Amino acid sequence: MSDETVRPALTAEEWQKLQCDEEAKPGVTLETVRLANDLEGRPMLVITHHQEADRWTALGTRQLHQAAALALHGQPFGPKSHWVEWLDTEIAIWERQEYVGAGVLVLRELRAFIAALLPPEPT
Numbered sequence: 001m002s003d004e005t006v007r008p009a010l011t012a013e014e015w016q017k018l019q020c021d022e023e024a025k026p027g028v029t030l031e032t033v034r035l036a037n038d039l040e041g042r043p044m045l046v047i048t049h050h051q052e053a054d055r056w057t058a059l060g061t062r063q064l065h066q067a068a069a070l071a072l073h074g075q076p077f078g079p080k081s082h083w084v085e086w087l088d089t090e091i092a093i094w095e096r097q098e099y100v101g102a103g104v105l106v107l108r109e110l111r112a113f114i115a116a117l118l119p120p121e122p123t
Contacts, residue, residue: 006077069117079114081121087111 014020019034032048038060045059045067059067072078087107094104 009077065116069119072117073119079117081118084111084115084118087114 010020017034018036019032021033022031032046034046034048036044036046036058038044038058042061043064044061045064046056047059048056087110091104091107091111094107
């Protein structure tokens with residue numbers, strides 16, 4: 001995989017602001033995507049559409065999870081099903097050795113995160 005496909009999603013400045021802007025041309029911002037909190041303090045993603053009379057869309061907690069899965073699907077930097085299969089094998093090896101320390105717990109957690117972002121296997 002090349003550096004281009006696995007480059008950081010946001011710059012250090014964008015992470016600091018929890019916001020990124022897409023410019024149409026220098027000085028003219030098309031869209032702003034920022035992380036904010038709703039009235040109850042839960043994270044939400046706010047997308048402002050400057051081309052449409054300053055309209056915006058907000059994605060709440062459940063929608064953030066769904067949007068992440070859809071955005072990563074099929075991307076070279078997105079999760080892969082063979083990662084889950086590899087983690088299953090590693091977890092099984094660790095469990096056969098009756099090792100249930102922090103390492104296997106982290107592998108299980110990582111496996112669950114990756115699997116949650118993948119579509120179901122065709123039946």
